[in-house]
Amino acid sequence: MDKQITCNQRIRAELRREIDSFLDPMFRAYQEGKEDECEEGNFCEHGLSFDYVPASTFDGQKEGYFRYQISWGGPSDEFHFFTDASFSLHRVEYCFMDWFDGAKIILQGKDLELLEEIFGHFKDCGTVEHVFNQA
Helix, strand or coil: CCCCCCHHHHHHHHHHHHHHHHHHHHHHHHHCCCHHHCCCCCHHHCCCEEEEECCCCCCCCCCCEEEEEEECCCCEEEEEEEECCCCCEEEEEEEEECCCCEEEEECCHHHHHHHHHHHHHHHHCCHHHHHHHHC
């Protein structure tokens, strides 16, 4: 009988795949105005949504966060951006979920730097404030 691999066992590989294969090359191409040359796709078309999830939306959720949802279903993955009242980041998490299982890790190093840049982009173009006000 095969034992199912848990999300906790898969999360680091899934994070690497998402950042190295998609987010990093697509966001860099976007910044350089070379979206049409990026084989991985277009950053502006990547992901499913960017929204705000208020505190207490889910059981045990003490803090609201901005969610950059990459995929949905089984499996699904998303980034959570935690901010203060002025939308300054204090933590970024990557979440990976697959049918009644899930795991999350706090980003650090170059992964954190990339997602801070991406959040800065969403903030600079008014998306952060807009989705917060819509929630």
